[in-house]
Amino acid sequence: MIKRKGGFAACLFLFVVFLGIAPCAACASPSKSAIQQLIDEAMPGDTVTIPSGEYSGAITIDKRLALVGEPGAVIVNDTAKPALTIIADGVTVSGITIEQRSMEESSAIELAASKATLSKLDIYTHSFGIRLRKSNRNEIADNSIQWLGESGQQVKMSAKRNGIDLYDSHDNVISGNRISSMNDGIYQESSHRNQVTGNRIDHSRYGIHCMYTEGTIIRGNAGSYNVTGAMVMGVTDAIVEDNSFTKQSENVNSQGLLLFDVHTSTIEGNRVEGNRVGFYIEQSSKNDIRNNRIVRNFVGIQFLESEGNELQANDFIANVINAEATDSPDNRLTANFWDNFSGIDANGDGRSDIAYAINPFFQQLTHQTPAFQLFFQSPGMQFLETMMQSDRSSWTMDTEPLMMPAGQQTMAAKHNSYTFWMSLCLLLIGTIIIYNTGVKRT
């Protein structure tokens, strides 16, 4: 009996001790409170400045603040939570370095509010970089996001997460960010009217990845050494212009720009260079593809089951195969430049009188049996290609290909008119001088 009582007392004692220790353990993490405390003490609208130094993470911003880091301000987060969680609208964060060290599914910055400005942040992460959830009208500018890599350690691509990840988030501006070695650089799903401009993405899986978006603008971005520069899927009314996607060739499935299930979008003024496939277009319709430069790719442009697209004034130069097309009727190809094609221009309008037709033979063959790619450009294959001309009328063809690259032509035209007006002016001035002075002297 006594023994039992003693046991009970011991239990009670231990319980009390634990109760006493537990809250301390929770608050024990060294300078956790440093930034959080500043935030908690600040009034909405204040600017909280973080002095240089290392702080530990899992910080939540729950009121409208500006969090500004002085040079050398670093937040290191070992917890499974995001280093920075923003749940209030109108927050500004800038000038901080963030290290998200935990391998748990999380993010360096979790944005669950709107109208935030995130700028000049240096993010190193073992999970997502910046994640937006139902978060609208934010500005994410001039940040750098990188996979937090131990030197020499090869990480499986599927272990990585996306740099900037949008889901159900609209009207955001993402500009001037530099993203490296992530899964997808900028991933947008079911998010509309976002502007992605002037970002640089390299060594990631897909540079820019759109899934089921509307009215997306992708302008002036540069992608290199990714599996695919921009993967645009299930999209309507997008604008993809003035981007450059280069050297996407390391992976067997590499492309510069891939359009899958994309409709009524504009693809203009892009440069795709040195990729395995420049433009890959599948099950896409009514897109306007113009003034692009498709240079030095293995395959310039590849159409599969796509129709009603308009291709105009694109330059295909020094690709191993300029174009392939299967099951793609009713695409309107006019006035593109194909460097492997020798046209005839009898009437001197700069456009060939004979059409450039795309032979689908090789693509059909390798689609069935990819191993036949071994016969790429082999003499036998080329011979077979010339034999298979039976339903030539259904091939995709450029009805009036350019005789000179479109890029050169506009330059030449500009140059020509400039010279013309200049010489006319000089002639006019010369005539006036000679006429006037001539009359006075005599």
Next chain:
Amino acid sequence: MKSIKLTKLSVAACLLFLMVMLAGCGGKEYKAVAINEDTAKCAACNMQVKDDAYATQLVTKNGKVHLFDDIGCMHKWEATNPSEEIGASFVRDYNDNEWIKYEDAYYAYDASYRSPMAYGIYSFKDKASADAFVKSQDKGVVMTSAELASHTWQQNTDMMGGMDMSGHDESAHSEMDGDMSMNDASSDAHSN
């Protein structure tokens, strides 16, 4: 007498051999192949096939393997290639990535579940774990492969700002690729 017995025996042996051969032909064993993420590409949508629980594959009767990043892509491929004879198709257990026959798996579906191509279908090796998952999510239905045949295969491509489905999209974000121990503010419904 002895020779007759011997003939009988040899005939029996031949028959047995033939039967074994025939049985071997009929019950051709299809196996799921491992996924190499560097080269695996979805046969329907061209995306990389990750070595994760959403990956599926089918083997045609003439031995060709097609990989898919989402079970919906496999369904789409089957619909667009009706002439292909399919030997077997495989899906993965959501919890431990084990390959299982399509027919033997149980499926959990909800429009708000996230998957690579937004078909929102997860596969499980037994009914109990499928039920447990649906219960943990507080939403979704469990289907057998037969019931999946009459599924709409609707992709959840547009949350429309959450207007039309404010009921369940709150926890939609809790599903991110692959494993999940989320800190998403709204992931309370989620556990794994």
